Amino acid sequence: MEVSLIGHTPDPELTVAAAARLCYSPDQVNELLDGLTLKKARQLINKLQQMRHFSPFEHASFTFGIAGVSRSLSHQLVRHRIASYSQQSQRYVAFSDLAVVVPPSIASKPEAQEKFSIAMDAIRDAYQSLLELVPAEDARYVLPNASQTNLVMTMNARSLRNFFTLRCCTRAQWEIRELAWRMLDLVQAVAPSLFVDAGPNCWSAVGCQEGTMTCGEPPSRLGR
Amino acid sequence: MEVSLIGHTPDPELTVAAAARLCYSPDQVNELLDGLTLKKARQLINKLQQMRHFSPFEHASFTFGIAGVSRSLSHQLVRHRIASYSQQSQRYVAFSDLAVVVPPSIASKPEAQEKFSIAMDAIRDAYQSLLELVPAEDARYVLPNASQTNLVMTMNARSLRNFFTLRCCTRAQWEIRELAWRMLDLVQAVAPSLFVDAGPNCWSAVGCQEGTMTCGEPPSRLGR
Amino acid sequence: MEVSLIGHTPDPELTVAAAARLCYSPDQVNELLDGLTLKKARQLINKLQQMRHFSPFEHASFTFGIAGVSRSLSHQLVRHRIASYSQQSQRYVAFSDLAVVVPPSIASKPEAQEKFSIAMDAIRDAYQSLLELVPAEDARYVLPNASQTNLVMTMNARSLRNFFTLRCCTRAQWEIRELAWRMLDLVQAVAPSLFVDAGPNCWSAVGCQEGTMTCGEPPSRLGR
């Protein structure tokens, strides 16, 4: 898995703080950034978090490049609807090689790894043969969930926070959880105040909301 | 593929017409349905279509049961974001048998069918073995796009019209196109005026918008 | 203010439960409702709430008729984006009389009521005169926030729950709070299990999330 931050709203913290300031102030729009230092912006954002007033967070958008993830992951990912996706097509792209994601639970057990490899080899053979016989969009029916795919995804900071709540949690599958934590690292580096308390609910003042499905573990970033 | 209409807003045409009437009238809300016959409702809806005023169409929702479609299809389907989905999980459900969708282009060519079957057998073997060794959510990495899945989906009439425009078109893949036409049949039966001109753009006054990618075929329901 | 439930997804609890059941079961779609009594459906919905698995709640939609609310309220209301609205137009409808909402804080103070009435009279005069001179869409620029308006609104149960969390809270303005509580009464009557714990956060297991802005009051339905 490779995850990179391709781009984002310039000065995301200043943008969010300026928008929030507008709500509560008689200031003119062209004065919103006057005297708004990064320090003041972060103090204001901190207050917004305490009040759980997250709508101004939507003005900051982040675009990610995501490579080498499975189609299992991408099928989960695109269920997040307040987001934009461009995904490598299996209809229009015929792959000369089958790159796959191997789950650690499989990679770490020789017996499982062998079963997995045999299936992948059979798939690889069938796919290449089928490409000669039918359109690529039909040949791909033999391709596995493990197939690697690439995406460009854009989400705003509010939608990202919801994404992190759900997908950094131990109840999410390992692969999308790994993606979520990597994305969180990337956005915390460029807009720390917007994501200072982002992550699974157990990390924040809200606390675990998984009810009877809780993992019961003490929250730990290391445990990610 | 099995597609059924599980439920829908009662009196969808009356509901849409009453909402539309509200926009342009000093009437009270409790008078909206007074004297609103189905015939009058349909006349009003016909007018809305001519003015392309589709927002009242959103008040009518339709819930579908969709069974026996491939994960290729479901991955395309859930990209439609103005909709609600519940999908059979491959994480929580361990399948005792691997039911698959065979593309007609493969089914009709013995050589292709053979290649396909060999791959499916290898996958079946690997999946059942892996279920003994790793969690179901990881075993499923070997499962193919062809795997059958089931969904419940809800869309409102406006979002459905957009769906039909894109997915009834010959540029959509055969499987989701088949789904789209079946859904269109189902909703036309219960709310004809809301979908009288729904379908690919070539069917409507708008005309083909596919530009250089047009199929060039004369519009035909038979050709679906 | 008049609020009525114009329509809703038939059997909303069964629909949500059937959709939820699909996620975790190898059952076929056409078997989802088999043996699904209302009692069993409610037990399952209760479990979904404990797990905070709310996506199946989206399959149940509710359409409201809302009359005699102010444009202050409607401007707040339409900020809820996962919803559909049809609102009486001030562009296309010329009002022969100016019906207004009087805030209780004004109605209960004679001095305030007098100031308010004087302004309303001046507005009424100006509006009727302007209707003779300019298009209705421009004459309406003199109309006050207090002007009564009518809407038809559709929201699904998940979006409604979010609406109730925000708008039943004492931090919401009295008018939209009144609307929210009335809507909650209406949907609890037809789909109790979907809304059993709906309302402000202080009512639910989550607890107040307003941080420094908390009202500090013990949660009370009477205090609504």
Add this chain to the structure above:
Amino acid sequence: MEVSLIGHTPDPELTVAAAARLCYSPDQVNELLDGLTLKKARQLINKLQQMRHFSPFEHASFTFGIAGVSRSLSHQLVRHRIASYSQQSQRYVAFSDLAVVVPPSIASKPEAQEKFSIAMDAIRDAYQSLLELVPAEDARYVLPNASQTNLVMTMNARSLRNFFTLRCCTRAQWEIRELAWRMLDLVQAVAPSLFVDAGPNCWSAVGCQEGTMTCGEPPSRLGR
């Protein structure tokens, strides 16, 4: 009315083109920008427009500062749901002066202007008196649609294109039409290829879709 572009996705055309390229190519994500000149990006975007493949346009977001517009306009504006808004609050801000938007049809007729001014004076008096007697959130019920408000709004390029289609059209009210054209000027300056054919339908290959409500005028930017 003052409209400014506060910020936007850096290199919006390159970002959209890179995302689009991903869909159709076996390239790795980290190679997407390799050799992608602005010229090539614009050629690709031009092709996307011809194919009406607009989803990659969503990766480019634009944030506007909007000042001195009426509450009539803002109530229309926030109906566009695929967008983010922060609006100056009439609940939390008590205005020392009542700044208003005067419709040109009123400003240009002395008789209408006089009626308008009388009403505004009465409102101004009532509002300032009420601020002493009741909370600002209730005093504001006397404020007119003409009241000026300020907003920060973020929309992606795809949603903006839809906005321009509807709001640059002569069927939109003059005030939001003026806003739409100003916004279009601003985004065309920084991302010309994304908006080269944006504007009312009559400007584009699609042609007028207003049916019986068409203005019948030849399309003209001057006529805006």
